[in-house]
Amino acid sequence: MAKATKKQALGRGLSALLNDPDNDIKSASDRNADQVVGSIVELDLERIEVNPYQPRTNFSEEALEELATSIKELGLIQPITVRKMDFNRYQLVSGERRFRASQRIGLKTIPAYIRLANDQETLEMALVENIQRQDLDPVEIALSYQRLIDEIGLTQERLSDRVGKKRSTITNYLRLLKLDPILQTGMRDGFISMGHGRALVNVENRDKQLSIYEKILADGLSVRQTESLVRESREGAPQTQGSPSATKTAVRLPGYATQGQEELKAFLQAAVKVQAKGSKGKITVPFSSEDEFRRILKRITGV
Structure with missing residues (x-):
């Protein structure tokens, strides 16, 4: 919670900067622009317009409803990205599903990364510097990698060179973003490790992911036990006495x-x-x- 509080407090201060018409920040060369690039800001949803050139025009109603429910229960795990158009006006760069789902549940504001004119190099430096920090959780690292790919246009090979990590390492982090948001939150809060997450990402069915996640928490399963449970789930193997999945037939709270x-x-x-x-x-x-x-x-x- 301490991390989230720090981020939101920072976003609140940046919102004050962005709402100052006498010192409007328009490009990366403007005063205080360095405080905006790479940081999270709370923006009013009504000040954001969708990108008219968005290639994707059809959004599954069922998927949007599921995402809206997740955001309502857990909050928005991955902020959207917008481009500053004018004073207090922004345009979506990425995250239209998150934007629409937030509108659906009546949110007034949404956490966002703001792109400014000519900030490409500055943003890349900010993201790479952020990845080098020692206190980031696996999901935060994965999100930073994804931003470098989506917003800077780096390939995984180029990203590997830029951050000094093997491509396989980067791939393993990125795969964590396929996990159900509840599992991502559990990893960020320290309930499960990246090893658990890497095992669970091999389970495509979200309900099965959550079922195994509950078993991990209830029985304190190790990464190796979790990997075994995942194999059984994927292969449909019968449960045997003494196997991790037989330790508890149903996870129920007292x-x-x-x-x-x-x-x-x-x-x-x-x-x-x-x-x-x-x-x-x-x-x-x-x-x-x-x-x-x-x-x-x-x-x-x-x-």
């Missing part, structure tokens, strides 16, 4: 945790997640903006 989870959801008006085994466990309360964080905090503290 009664007190199930009831408490529902009460917390209703009280905090947030997608609270309780993970419990016996009398021990964790409570996770996700939030998607600084304002939502402060709302939840106020409900908890009463201050």
Whole structure:
């Protein structure tokens, strides 16, 4: 949560900069432009227009509804990218499905990366520098790699040279973005490791991914046990006594945790997640903006 709070606080300060008509930032050479390039900013959805040259015009209603539900419960994991057109006006570069899904659930703002005129080299430097940090989780690294490919136009070979990593390493990170958002959140929060994620990405069915994820949390499965469980899932092998998948036929919260989870959801008006085994466990309360964080905090503290 500390990382998310820091990002949102930064985005709030950048929003103030971008709303200053006397110092409008239009290009990478303008004052304070370096604070915008590569950073996340909360933008009003109404100030963003779709790209009229977007080659994709058909969006699955079912897929949009699923994404909207995910965003409502977990927040937006990957910000959209926009291009600054004029003062307080932006155009989508990437993320139209996320943009549409956010509109669908009535969000007023959305986290976004802002592209400025002539900022290509500056953005690439910012992203590469960010990847070299030691405190990034696997999903953050994967998202940075994906941005370098999508927005800078680097091939995986060129990206490998630029960041000093083997192409196979980059591929392994990028594959993590195929995981269900719940699993990505679990990896970012430290509930599972990248090794678990690499095993789970081989399961194409999202429901099966989540089922195995729940078993990992409930039984504390190692990466090797998870890989075995994934193989059984893909091959349809029967469960044998003593196998990881036979340790628990169904993952269920204790009664007190199930009831408490529902009460917390209703009280905090947030997608609270309780993970419990016996009398021990964790409570996770996700939030998607600084304002939502402060709302939840106020409900908890009463201050």
